[in-house]
Amino acid sequence: MISELNKNTDFSASFINDQSVLPLVITPNKENLSLRDLFGLHKDIIDKSLLKYGGVLFRGFKLDGVDEFQSMVEESYGNALDYNDRATQRSRVKGKVFTATDYPPDQEILLHNESSFAAKFPRKIFFYSIETADQGGETPLADVRKVYNHLEPSIRKPFEDKGVLYVRNFTGGPFGFKWQEVYQTDDKSEMEKFCSESDIEFEWTSEDKVKTWQKRPATAKHPDTGESLWINHATVLNVFAIEPKLRKMMLKFFKEKDLPNNTFYGDGESIDEETILKLKKAYDDKTVSFLWEKGDVLMLDNMMVAHGRRPFSGTRKVVVAMAGPIAWKELQN
Amino acid sequence: MSDILKAQIAEFITGKLKDSGKGVPENFDNTTPLITSGLIESLYLLELAVFIEEETGTPLDLTTVDFTKEWDTIDGIVNFTHSHSK
Numbered sequence: 001m002i003s004e005l006n007k008n009t010d011f012s013a014s015f016i017n018d019q020s021v022l023p024l025v026i027t028p029n030k031e032n033l034s035l036r037d038l039f040g041l042h043k044d045i046i047d048k049s050l051l052k053y054g055g056v057l058f059r060g061f062k063l064d065g066v067d068e069f070q071s072m073v074e075e076s077y078g079n080a081l082d083y084n085d086r087a088t089q090r091s092r093v094k095g096k097v098f099t100a101t102d103y104p105p106d107q108e109i110l111l112h113n114e115s116s117f118a119a120k121f122p123r124k125i126f127f128y129s130i131e132t133a134d135q136g137g138e139t140p141l142a143d144v145r146k147v148y149n150h151l152e153p154s155i156r157k158p159f160e161d162k163g164v165l166y167v168r169n170f171t172g173g174p175f176g177f178k179w180q181e182v183y184q185t186d187d188k189s190e191m192e193k194f195c196s197e198s199d200i201e202f203e204w205t206s207e208d209k210v211k212t213w214q215k216r217p218a219t220a221k222h223p224d225t226g227e228s229l230w231i232n233h234a235t236v237l238n239v240f241a242i243e244p245k246l247r248k249m250m251l252k253f254f255k256e257k258d259l260p261n262n263t264f265y266g267d268g269e270s271i272d273e274e275t276i277l278k279l280k281k282a283y284d285d286k287t288v289s290f291l292w293e294k295g296d297v298l299m300l301d302n303m304m305v306a307h308g309r310r311p312f313s314g315t316r317k318v319v320v321a322m323a324g325p326i327a328w329k330e331l332q333n
Numbered sequence: 334m335s336d337i338l339k340a341q342i343a344e345f346i347t348g349k350l351k352d353s354g355k356g357v358p359e360n361f362d363n364t365t366p367l368i369t370s371g372l373i374e375s376l377y378l379l380e381l382a383v384f385i386e387e388e389t390g391t392p393l394d395l396t397t398v399d400f401t402k403e404w405d406t407i408d409g410i411v412n413f414t415h416s417h418s419k
Contacts, residue, residue: 246376252396
């Protein structure tokens with residue numbers, strides 16, 4: 001496929017390194033070729049490449065700020081999505097463009113497929129590097145087709161049979177989120193309506209504190225290729241994903257049932273630490289990463305590729321736009 | 334003991350503020366609001382609790398802590414540490 005890609009005169013295609021076909025890297029052959037024009041001219045082949053490799057990194061193209069970034073996404077893939085049913089601190093930069101995360105820079109964010117715990121999630125996610133960190137700050141990637149196949153069947157099967165239960169507590173304290181932040185409203189009835197429409201059970205534990213439960217599949221067949229995908233937040237939101245010393249401290253403060261986030265098998269059974277460590281290792285074994293360059297745009301098939309964030313120093317500004325919503329109800333697993 | 338612990342906590346917090354890119358406020362001292370002002374991330378409170386336990390060698394009892402009230406300043410944190418060390 002790469003030789004076919006390189007038959008055109010507008011851009012060249014290569015891989016990020018000799019060991020990985022993720023992401024495909026596309027660079028311009030002409031000076032001042034804008035990314036918006038590239039999508040206008042070659043969207044079909046970009047989409048084909050995305051379905052094969054899962055992620056495409058556009059490097060060296062002209063892109064004039066976040067307005068043009070959002071326009072480029074919307075011209076090709078429809079309205080950019082808002083960020084509701086939140087799982088990370090994120091600020092709106094402008095329009096439907098958000099900071100990738102406001103999570104503290106010295107902390108790692110484990111791999112996950114964007115919003116896969118929600119009733120609907122984006123098919124495509126775009127990252128745009130505006131400022132690069134002095135050190136680190138990579139967005140590690142893992143092809144979840146490979147993660148699925150790499151997992152021992154004995155680990156995978158209970159998840160395939162039962163799904164994942166996400167239990168969240170929005171307490172408004174210094175840890176975790178306030179429900180108003182997560183659901184982007186101050187109106188309880190709006191929040192309740194959203195939950196009901198999104199298959200989220202909820203219980204008000206006090207005037208301003210709410211507990212939610214949402215059960216989702218752990219795997220899916222890709223709607224275009226039929227490939228099996230490991231697509232969930234079972235690892236990243238589980239208590240055993242927290243560094244042991246911090247976890248111990250957190251459990252001094254919270255009863256296990258009251259943790260801001262935790263995951264279970266779909267029938268409510270606890271997931272043991274060994275399983276979480278094996279899931280984490282499966283992602284790690286399939287992880288690739290690269291250093292951001294200023295102006296890079298990374299496009300991911302959010303169903304095929306999980307992403308995370310490495311710790312960094314200095315100032316890093318990576319923004320995101322999401323598009324192409326799909327509901328779990330539309331998918332087979 | 335209290336003054337040493339206060340200095341250690343101040344060093345820990347200012348280090349985190351520098352690392353996070355927020356920087357240290359000009360008049361930062363033991364009475365500067367940390368949580369109610371949004372100055373430090375909640376995750377750092379847990380790291381700070383681990384740090385305090387390691388420095389003092391005594392487990393902290395956090396079962397009844399109201400972080401926002403009792404851990405909002407370095408003075409408050411040290412008072413809490415003395416009264417809630419197991």
